[in-house]
Amino acid sequence: MTPEKLTTSLPLWKLIDGVKLARTIHFKDFVEAFSFLTTIAFEAEKMGHHPEMLSVYNRIEFVLTTHDVQGLSDLDYKMAGIIDVHAAKVVA
Numbered sequence: 001m002t003p004e005k006l007t008t009s010l011p012l013w014k015l016i017d018g019v020k021l022a023r024t025i026h027f028k029d030f031v032e033a034f035s036f037l038t039t040i041a042f043e044a045e046k047m048g049h050h051p052e053m054l055s056v057y058n059r060i061e062f063v064l065t066t067h068d069v070q071g072l073s074d075l076d077y078k079m080a081g082i083i084d085v086h087a088a089k090v091v092a
Helices: 001-008 030-047 074-090
Strands: 015-017 019-024 052-056 061-065
Touching: 019 052, 019 074, 030 052, 030 074, 061 074
Parallel strands: none
Antiparallel strands: 015 019, 019 061, 052 061
């Protein structure tokens, strides 16, 4: 996916060094953030594709990359889309 397509398809994500997608999501509190993290963990397990997830109180930072290809794969874009769909249900 080109940076232009990333901007239109996944506008809330940043491309880092051409090999990673990153997004930070803020929640109302720790419980909401942790619940979201758990939801995404189950989605990742179903896909067999596990993002880097850093949780700090009401904030989760996601970083997506595929180590096997040393960059981005279709799984990263799919995971970003799944995260966005779930975030739209929770984040105002």
